[in-house]
Amino acid sequence: MRGQRCYDTPVMSIKKGEIVELDIRALAFGGRGIGRKDGFVVFVRNTAVGDRVRARVFKKRKGFGEAEIVEILSPSPDRVEPPCPYSGYCGGCQWQHIRYERQIHYKREHVLEALSRIGGIHGVTVHPTIPSSRTFGYRNKMEFSFSDRRWFLPHQLDGKGRGEYFALGLHVPGVFYKVIDVEACLLQGRRGNELLGRVRDFAESSGLPVYGLKTHRGFWRYLVLRHSDALDQWMVN
Known part of the structure; x- marks a missing residue:
């Protein structure tokens, strides 16, 4: 009516x-x-x-x-303290605050929902998610961004004057111009984080400008680290 x-x-x-x-x-x-x-x-x-x-x-x-x-x-009984200091701000991980066994449970639930609600497919058997033996340090490729405007976390605001115009790290979720300066990422192994630090030191001392995500000018823009498990070799690009 x-x-x-x-x-x-x-x-x-x-x-x-x-x-x-x-x-x-x-x-x-x-x-x-x-x-x-x-x-x-x-x-x-x-x-x-x-x-x-x-x-x-x-x-x-x-x-x-x-x-x-x-x-x-x-707090939920599923909640844990994230091991990464950037968790909750960085776009690299979404569920570090949730126990791993519950993470894989919800991933299975999402597959079921996609099949039934979105795909209209019912009665399909979705087996339990097979857990990984490594919850950290498993990524063989990481991509980082440079920025001339470092995005500070709340506990870093007191020291904002130090390193304000240089960042090498990962983006805040959904915001392309906010880059968190990441000293180490738990998704990659120890050697990858050593290379990340060496590239940061080299770029800062090179005298070449980092890329401005708003001005679209600068030299240092992206860093890609890739590891071959078969050869145990790293590519730095």
């Missing part, structure tokens, strides 16, 4: 900038937690199923919102 409210559609009562309390009930593809406020879906990064959080809404769309954690009111 014209003019009648559709009660199947949640009323979007939240506003951008509002802080809401959410219970995280599921993980979306890509790693964001899913909570609901009065039936309205809110995606929250760096959460785990079972978390109860206070989160600030920074984006609102017709069918969903996105928020960032302000406070973890009650």
Whole structure:
């Protein structure tokens, strides 16, 4: 009937900038937690199923919102302390704060959901994910970016004047011009991190400018490290 409210559609009562309390009930593809406020879906990064959080809404769309954690009111039993100091800020890893056995459980759930909900394929057997013997140091290729505007983490702001115009590392998720200066990445092995440090020292002392992600000028732009397990050799490009 014209003019009648559709009660199947949640009323979007939240506003951008509002802080809401959410219970995280599921993980979306890509790693964001899913909570609901009065039936309205809110995606929250760096959460785990079972978390109860206070989160600030920074984006609102017709069918969903996105928020960032302000406070973890009650942590999930799946939650662990990430071993990487850049976890939660860097785009390289999404689930370091979740126990590994639960990570592979949710990956299987995402395959099932993709087959049934997106593909319309039902009744398919998806076997449990086979765990890796190495949860870190397994990558044989890493790509890093240079930037003339280092993105500082909250605990680094006091020393912002040091190294402010040089970064070699990984991007903040979804923002191409924010590069975190990464001293070591746990996804690659010890030798890879040694090479990362040597390239950083060489580039800083070379006198050549690093690439500006907004000005599109500069010499040092990308670093690719690739390792051959068969030959135990490294390529630095």
